[in-house]
Amino acid sequence: MAGALGGKERMTAHIDVDHITLSFAGKQGVLTVLEDVSLTLAKGEFVVLLGPSGCGKSTILNLIAGFIPVRQGRVLCAGRPVKGPHPSRGMVFQQPNLFPWLSVLDNVTFGARMAGRKKAAANGDANAWLNRVGLAGFERHATWQLSGGMKQRVALARAWLPDPEVLLMDEPFGALDAQTRMMMQELLREAWKQTGTTILFVTHDVEEALFLADRILVMSARPGKIAEEVALPFGPDRDIETLAQSPGYSDIKQQVLHRVRTEARRSMR
Template identity: 50%
Template sequence: MTQPFIHLNNVEKTFKQNQTTQTVLENIDLDITEGQFVCLLGPSGCGKSTILNLLAGFEQSTQGHIYVDGQRIVAPNIDRAVVFQQAQLFPWLSVKENIEFPLKQSKATAQYIADQTEYYLEKTGLKKFENHRIWQISGGMKQRVALARAWVMKPKILLMDEPFGALDAQTRILMQETLTQLWQDNKTTILFVTHDIDESLLLADRIILMAGHPGRIIDDIQNNLPRPRSIENIAQQQEFIESKKHILEIMRKEVTRMIDYLH
C-alpha cells in the first residue's frame, strides 16, 4: 500500500488557560496525495489555522502524529513554506531582495539565486517593480512577493492561511489566477485555508469541510470541475451549483448546532 504524502493520524490539540482546557482539534485523520491542491474550508474558530501550524511545525499536537513523506513533523523546516494573510516581508528591502533573501541564506550559487529570482519575478508579474521597497507597493503586490519568496525555495508543501482574505475582490481574483498558474507549473502540494466556498471550488482538487467546538472534519469533497477554471466559467456549471448547495446545507446545520452549543 502506498504511503500518503501527508498523513495526520488521530490528531488532537488542546490549549490550557488558567484551570480550563480547551479542545481545538479532535480526531483529525487526513491523508493528502503529493501534488494535490487541498482547501480547508470552514468558519472562523474551527481549527483550520491550527492544522496549518501543526504541519508547519510551529506547534505540536497534544495527541496523534503528523507525517510528511514518511517523516514525523517535530519542528519547522524549509520543505514546508507558509504564506500568511498579512505578508511577512522585510520593509527595508526591495521586492527583489525579499524574494532572493531565503536563497541567500542557503548554499545556492549566485547564478542560481539570480535565475530563480528572475523566474519568480516574471511569474508573479513583479519584474517592473523589482527595485521598489515594500512600503511602495500595494497589498496585492505584497502577497505576490510573499508567494514568490515562499516558492523560490521549492518547498514540498505550501501552507497558505487565508492569504487573499484581506484583498479587494478584483485583486483577489488576480491572485487566485497567479497561484493556480504557479501550482500547475510546479505541482507543489498546497494546503489552503479559507472560509470562502467559491474560492475553495475555484482552487481545490479536494475540499476538507470543518466545523468547530471542537474542530473536526465533517466532509471530504472531491472537486472534479475541469481546469483551467475561472469564476466565470464554473459558476454556471451544474457541478459547481450542486457542490456549493451541498456545502451550504452542511454549514447551515453546523452554524445552528454551534449557536445551540454556545447557549
Template identity: 55%
Template sequence: MGRTRLTPMPAPLIELNAVGKRFDDRRSGRATQALDDFSLAVAEGEFVCLLGPSGCGKSTVLDLLAGFERPSAGHVAIGGAPVGRPGPDRGIVFQDALLFPWLSVQGNITFAPRLAGIPARDYRPRARQLIEVMGLAGFERHAPYELSGGMRQRVAIARAWISQPRLLLMDEPFGALDAQTRLDMQELLLSARDRTGSTVLFVTHDIEESLFLADRIAVMSRRPGRVALEISVPFPRPRNYEALLAEPEFGRIKQAIVKMLRQQRQVD
C-alpha cells in the same frame, strides 16, 4: 492462470491521523480543545482546501504541519517523517504578507536562500522566474510600502516558493484583498501552481474560492475541529471562474456545503 499484480498506492505526502490539539491557559486554568480526532491525507501534487467557520482549527492544522506547534494526540507526518520543527521543505504564506520593510522586492524573495548561504548563481535564476510568473517584473527594486496589497502577497508567495518546497501552506492569503484583486490572485496562484506542480494546503472560509482552487475540499466542523465532509471537485483544469459560476454542479456543491455548515451550527 497468472497472478494479478496490484500496483501499490503511493504514500500520501501529508498524513494527519487522529490528531488532537489542546491549548492550556495557565493563568485561568482553562483549556481549549482546538482539534479532536482530526484525520486528513494529501497526495503529492494535490491542491486541497481546508474550509470551515472561523475558530474551527484550520490555522492550527497548518501550524502543526509547519512545525510551529506539536499535537496533543495523534500523528502528524510529511513524506512519512514525523513533523518536529519548521523546515525548508515547507513554504508558508499568511493572510498578511509580513514582508521585511527594509528589503526590496527582490531582497524579500531571495531572503531564505541568502540566509542559508546558497550561492547567488543557484538562486538568482529561480528568483527571476518567480518574478516573471508573479507579474513582478519591473518592481524588483521597490520597497514593500510602494506596493499594493495584492502585489505584496505576490512577493510573499514568491518568497515561499523560491526554496522549491514540497509543500506550500497558505493561511487565508487573499482574505484581506478586494474582490477583483482576490480573483486575480487566485488565477495567478493556479497558473503558478500548474507550472510547479507543488502540493498546496490552502485554508479558507470562502466556499466559492475553495471550489475554484481545489482538487479536493475538506470541510471542517466547528471547534473542536475535525473533517466533517470531503468533496472531490469535479471541474477540469484549467478553470475559468465565470464559466464555473454557470455550472449547475458548482451551485449544487456550494449548496451542499452551506447546508452542512448550517447543520453544524445548529448542533453546536
C-alpha cells in the same frame, strides 16, 4: 470521509495527519481545539479547508508546518514524522509580512540567502518567480510602493523560491479586494499547475474553495473535526468566469455552503 483511509493509502500519502487531538490549558480549564482529526493529501493535490472561526484550521497548518509540536497522534510528510519547520514545507499567511527596509528582490531571496545560498543563484531564480507572478520590473522597488495584491505576489514568490514540496496557505487573499482576489486565485492555480506543489489552503470563502480545490474538507465547530469531504469534478483547466455554469456547480455550492453555515451556527451556540 477523509479520516477513513486504510494503511496502504496512508503509507503513500504526501501529507498524513493521523488521529490528531490537541488541547491547551487556560484560565477557564482545558480547551480542546482539535479532536481526532485525520486527513491526507496526495502528492501534487490542492485541498482546501473550510470551517467556522476557531475550529482549528490554522492550527492544522501550524502542525504540518512544524510550528506546533504533536502531542497526540502523528503528522507525516513524505512518510517522515514532522518534528519542526523545514524548507520542504512553505507557509503563506494572510498578511505578506515583508521587510519594509528591503527591496522586492531582497525580500524574495531573504530566506534562501540566510540558508547559505549564493546571491547570484538566488537572484536568478527569484527574478524568474517575479516574472511568473507578474512583477518583472519591480525587483528594486521598496515594498511600501506596492499595492496589497502586489505585496501578496511577492510573498508567493518568496514561498515558492526554495521549491517546497508543500505549501500551507492561511487565508492569503482574505485582505484583498474582490477583483484582486480573483486575479490572485488565477495566478495561484497557474503556478500550482506548473509546479505540482502539494497545497493545503485555508479560507472562509466557499466560491474561492470551489475554484481552487481538488477536494474541500469542511471542519466542524470546535473541537474541530473533519465533518465532510467534497471532491470537485471541475478539472484542472477550470475558468473563473464560467465555472458557475459547470454541471453540478450550484448543487455542490449549496451542499458546501449549507454544511459550513450549519457548523458556524453551532460554533456561535
